[in-house]
Amino acid sequence: MKLGRLNHIGVATPDLAASIAFYRDIMGASDITEAFDLPEQGVKVCFVNTPGENGTAGTQIELLQPLSPDTAVGKWIEKNPLGGQHHICYEVPDIHAAKAWFESKGKKVLGEPRIGAHGTLIFFVHPRDMGGVLTEIMETPKGEH
Amino acid sequence: MKLGRLNHIGVATPDLAASIAFYRDIMGASDITEAFDLPEQGVKVCFVNTPGENGTAGTQIELLQPLSPDTAVGKWIEKNPLGGQHHICYEVPDIHAAKAWFESKGKKVLGEPRIGAHGTLIFFVHPRDMGGVLTEIMETPKGEH
Numbered sequence: 001m002k003l004g005r006l007n008h009i010g011v012a013t014p015d016l017a018a019s020i021a022f023y024r025d026i027m028g029a030s031d032i033t034e035a036f037d038l039p040e041q042g043v044k045v046c047f048v049n050t051p052g053e054n055g056t057a058g059t060q061i062e063l064l065q066p067l068s069p070d071t072a073v074g075k076w077i078e079k080n081p082l083g084g085q086h087h088i089c090y091e092v093p094d095i096h097a098a099k100a101w102f103e104s105k106g107k108k109v110l111g112e113p114r115i116g117a118h119g120t121l122i123f124f125v126h127p128r129d130m131g132g133v134l135t136e137i138m139e140t141p142k143g144e145h
Numbered sequence: 146m147k148l149g150r151l152n153h154i155g156v157a158t159p160d161l162a163a164s165i166a167f168y169r170d171i172m173g174a175s176d177i178t179e180a181f182d183l184p185e186q187g188v189k190v191c192f193v194n195t196p197g198e199n200g201t202a203g204t205q206i207e208l209l210q211p212l213s214p215d216t217a218v219g220k221w222i223e224k225n226p227l228g229g230q231h232h233i234c235y236e237v238p239d240i241h242a243a244k245a246w247f248e249s250k251g252k253k254v255l256g257e258p259r260i261g262a263h264g265t266l267i268f269f270v271h272p273r274d275m276g277g278v279l280t281e282i283m284e285t286p287k288g289e290h
Contacts, residue, residue: 022275057198058203
């Protein structure tokens with residue numbers, strides 16, 4: 001496998017509206033997408049766009065608020081009530097090839113590829129096998145990069 | 146303040162050599178910098194370069210191994226023995242203006258600006274005031290971006 005673009009950092013929050021205000025008013029973000037529900041992952045999501053080099057798009061901050069306490073992110077927030085860094089997401093050209101790669105290396109892929117927040121297939125790999133980092137792998141949206 | 150480039154994600158590890166091998170052999174990184182000691186922060190450090198859009202430099206992964214157990218990162222590893230996401234670092238054009246900005250907003254800046262891993266001035270802001278995210282602010286190296 002070849003290391004892909006660092007698409008986003010997932011940051012969990014107990015209060016999406018407060019986090020959006022924080023990124024806008026304190027961090028100075030001018031480009032924050034509309035929030036939407038992603039019921040497959042049990043979260044409400046929006047993206048803070050950060051500037052990359054030379055006018056390109058940088059790595060996004062994905063703000064995640066649990067839709068209910070009994071979701072994966074809901075349980076994470078219970079242990080980390082302030083919120084914080086939740087996962088790191090890298091792009092790959094082919095999600096099925098990437099799944100086969102991680103599995104061939106003995107890494108625990110969490111479930112089958114499913115549609116993620118960017119509308120392409122994604123999966124997560126268990127942090128235990130990834131240096132403590134919950135890692136999302138997503139197929140690069142067609143026509144991007 | 147205007148949101149700057151997401152320079153790097155700090156990932157702490159109990160074993161830098163093993164983490165370098167992981168990013169090279171599992172994640173497919175081809176560009177990992179030489180490790181060096183940063184005694185001011187109590188860590189040994191190297192950077193995994195990730196690709197940005199259109200051939201630009203992407204957000205880096207900064208691998209951090211504590212130089213001893215009684216450092217800040219050493220204590221963090223004691224609580225998180227696998228390692229994991231430790232901090233997020235954004236660039237600013239002027240470190241002193243950024244410090245004044247965060248302080249004016251009631252955010253706890255941890256110490257005075259000091260030289261960081263990229264050779265420019267940095268400071269950290271307390272995660273309690275930053276949505277649970279330990280946040281590093283660094284002055285953009287001259288001549289970059």
